[in-house]
Amino acid sequence: MLRAFLRTEAGSTSVLLAATVLALLWANSPWGDTYEAFWHTPMGISFADASFSLDLRHWVNDGLMTVFFFLIGLEVSYEVRLGQLRDRRLIAVPAIAALGGMLVPAGVYLLFNFGGPGAGGWGVPIATDTAFVLGVLAVVGARCPDPLRAFLLTLAIVDDVLAIMIIALFYTAGVSFPALFAAAALLAAIVTLRWLKIWRAPAYIVLGFALWVATLQSGIHPTLVGIALGVLVFVYAPSDHKLLLAGEAVQEFTSEPSAQAAREAARRVQRAVSVNERLQLRLQPWSAFVIVPVFALANAGVRLDGETLRAALTSPVAIGVALGLLVGKFVGISLGTWLPLRFGWGVLPGNLVWGQLLGGAAVSGIGFTVALFIVDLAFKDPVIHDQAKIGILAGSLMSAVLGWVIFRLAWDRGGVCAPPEAEPEEELPELLSEPVGPEDRVRGPENAKVTIVEYGDFECPYCGRLHPVLEELRRKYPKDVRLVFRHFPLRTLHPRAAPAAIVSEAAADEGRFWEMHDILYDNQRFLTDADLEHYAAELAVQPWTNVPEHVARIARDEESGRESGVRGTPTLFLNGRRHQGPLDLNTLSRAVEELRAPS
Template sequence: MLRAFLRTEAGSTTVLLVATVLALLWANSPWGDTYEAFWHTPMGISFGDADFSLDLRHWVNDGLMTVFFFLIGLEVSYEVRLGQLRDRRLIAVPAVAAFGGMLVPAGVYLLLNFGGPGAGGWGVPIATDTAFVLGVLAIVGARCPDPLRAFLLTLAIVDDVLAIMIIAIFYTASLSIPALITAVVLLAAIVTLRWLRIWRAPAYVVLGFALWVATLESGIHPTLVGIALGLLVFVYAPTDQKLLLAGEAVQEFTSEPSARAAREATRRVQRAVSVNERLQLRLHPWSSYVIVPIFALANAGVRLDGETLRAALTSPVSIGVALGLVLGKFVGISLGTWLPLRFGWGILPGNLVWGQLLGGAAVSGIGFTVALFIVDLAFDGSPVHAQAKIGILAGSLLSALLGWVIFRLAWDRGGVCAPPEAEPPEELPDRLTVPVGPADHVRGPEDATITIVEYGDFECPYCGRLHPVLEEIRRKNPDVRMVFRHYPIRTLHPRAASAAIVSEAAADQGRFWEMHDILYDNQRFLTDADLEHYAAELGIDPWSDVPGHAARIALHEESGRDSGVRGTPTLFLNGVRYQGGLDKGSISRALDDLRESP
């Protein structure tokens, strides 16, 4: 589900960008006056004396965007029940980071606008645009691992929920009590249908549309309806019985293909998957490729003539929005990530290093969809409306560039995981101080002419990428043997030490290398529950001798420090520290040089 979501959002970034550029070109063309005129065209429904009408922009912002927020509700519901938000330790860090990423930008904006005509726009720089952020991460490519995408997606979900709460509380001008009561009654009717397990789509569509109209008339922004309905959609993990029935139906169709068997197999397979997941699969492309780009086309158009740009350059509104997105988001998310890690409130979702986290904090300053949304609520008809939009565009562009630079610098450090304090100023030794002995984990022939000693960390992403490279080298070079020594970097990888302990428990049963391969193949899943599952597969007790195994790991770490190891992975070839590239070609050439040397 997460991978499908990421592919859809990242792929839609180009469409969203094209829509934004078209809006800007249209608004700044010789026919620029038609831009506002078109989006203010009224459109509605009338029945006798009853009339319901909105202009096109409000149909987009209040109507189509409800589907966008409905999908956010679906995603929140799924993640809370089946996804990453089930684990409170994984929620804590991105949740606090999201809170910091909203509080600090709002504070930066208010420092420049408090008491002025633009003070009401403090909500503009608080929200992150998920589609644009994931698009930038797709461009970053290998520099951004999947755990960082998962971290930022969780952060964005919390960010969106908080932003919608802010819209509901601070950007509701007036309330109509009768309409509000009607909306509450309709919502209760939908909850009752769900409680009675009545799954008739027409009933939900009719009640949902009536709820949207009632909410709109009440004065509360109707996008809240989308979130509420998304949260109410039923989500569940497929039961063994449903999977068995689906498998039998598919097998029947495979053995005796027919229209009846195909229909039954389709029905059984669909029932095995929750309505939540099916709706996400169907609606995500419409939201990502149609609804959000139309929203951008309707809202991103702002005139960029000399007078407007000069006003924006000196406007506290545009400067406040831009600084809030670039500086506020970066500082707020970075501080909000550091605090829960520092005080042990939570853990990161995977093998992340600070360079990647800082890059993610920077690109999170790309605020577009919800930012433009709040601009219309805060400055509708105000002369600073255009200035706020220019601040959004400038701040988002600068945030994307800052993130790209940080990712580039972090990657160019050399592809090694190391804590910030790991590089001392003194010259490091380059010889292996503790020779390979009987207590080491060795894979390969005893009479090998070349021995590769790796100091590794099971949660280090660079060790994970090196693992298949070393395996291929060992298979193709019968004169090479591999030795693995532990060097868990606890300040960066909270699960590395536990994984190392479990591997030592496997070593007691002569199954170290089996566990070694399992751990590297499942780097993203190294919780205690995951480790116990892997141990059960091999028939071992993972916590059989924690003090003894920890002492053995400590000896590896001590030998590594004495040998000049400061990060992972670090390799020694026949006792000499290898300082070349960690790709197959570079290591193979170093092995050839060893063979040729006297």
């Protein structure tokens, strides 16, 4: 589900960017006056003497964007209950990073604007734009692994929720308590329907629309409704019973095809999947390719003539917003990531190094959606309003460029995972400190001419990519290459690596180490305790027996690795000497050829 969400949002980035450019061209064209006139066109509904009207921009900002935040709520609910965020330890770091990524940008902005006419805009640079960030990560491609996307998505979600709370607390001109009480009553009615397990879509649509209207009338930003309703949508893993019924219905249709059998099969298959997932599948394309681009078209238009740009270059509002996004976000998120890791308050989702985390902190300075919301709420002066928009565009562009550069530099350092706190500048030993012995896990002929010792981590993505390369080397040189695997779990980076290593040693007790080794690398993204127990059951292994002995065995591997100068994974030694080059098949094949050639 997470990857599907990422692909959809990333694919929409070009549409979103095109809409932003179109808004700028429209606002700066000879017909620029029509831009504001069009978006201020009133539109509403009326019944008898009752009427409800907003201009087009507010229908987009307050109405359509509620669907966008509804999808964020759906994603939060799914990831917390079934996805990557079900481990509460993984939430602490991005949540604190998001908090740092709001406090520091606000502070940077106030350095330039405290006490001035733009002081109320301190909330503008605090928000990260989820859609644009995911789009930049798509451009980054393989340099950004899935766990970093999950980390940044969590950060952006927390950021959005906190930003909307800030809007409700600090950017609400006045609160209508009767409307607020009505909204609370409607929300309670929706919660009651959910508790009673009444799943009638019309009831939720009517109550949801009424809740949106009541929240809007209360003075609180109605996009908060979207997140609240998304979180409340029921999500569950498919039960064995529902899967069995779905399978039987499909089998009945394939044996005796008919319209009725097709309808029943479709109904049972659909019911096996939660409403949350079905709604995400239906609404994501609308949000990604229609709603968010229309929002950009309605809000990104600002005049960029010479006079406006000269004023922006010296405007404390524009400078504060731009530096808040570029510098404040980067520093705040980096510190907010380091602190909980330093004091053990949480863990990362795995597979991450500091270069990737810093790149993620940089691209999180792309502010757009909520930032533009706050601009409209914070500034009534059209001049300051436009300067803030220019600051958003400039800061977001520079943040995207900075993030791309950091990712590029981090990638060029090579495909090795190293803990964020362990990147020493030192002369590393060239030779393996502990020769291969009977205690090692060896695969291949004992008299092989080339012995490759790998210090690896079952959750390390680079080890996962190296795994098929080493297997291909064994197939290519079946008599001349043997592999030795030694454990080097990076606990600060990969929280599931140590349990996976323990299970592999339990398999070794049954003579099935390499079978478990292959299973673990083939399923790197699924290493929870339940997953490990499932793999152990497949091999008839008792995973948590003799744990102290297995921990001691892993510790001996780690100690030999540290003495050999291992600082990250994977690290290879060929015939006892450290391999310094790339880890691709061609490079390793040449190294093997040199070692097996007669001297």
